[in-house]
Amino acid sequence: MAYIITERCVKCGACESECPNGAIVEEEKKFTIDYVKCVECGNCIDNCYNKAIDEI
Numbered sequence: 001m002a003y004i005i006t007e008r009c010v011k012c013g014a015c016e017s018e019c020p021n022g023a024i025v026e027e028e029k030k031f032t033i034d035y036v037k038c039v040e041c042g043n044c045i046d047n048c049y050n051k052a053i054d055e056i
């Protein structure tokens with residue numbers, strides 16, 4: 001299962017600290033996922049209190 005960080009992201013950073021492979025990158029308006037590094041573990045979606053991450 002792949003994941004996408006949506007426009008609902010409020011840049012709290014909670015997902016970044018829970019990603020085991022450094023795949024979450026801060027951009028100007030939101031965080032995004034580096035799909036080269038993402039191992040699809042699901043930690044980010046489990047830790048986003050804002051439900052800003054969708055499964056795709």
Ligand code: SF4
Pocket residue numbers: 005008009010011012013014015016031047048049050051052053
């Ligand atoms: S935990 Fe959710 S709201 Fe916070 S930076 Fe990650 S995607 Fe954005």
Ligand code: SF4
Pocket residue numbers: 003018019020021022023024033037038039040041042043044045
């Ligand atoms: S699914 Fe896992 S490896 Fe991929 S961005 Fe989320 S926390 Fe990082």
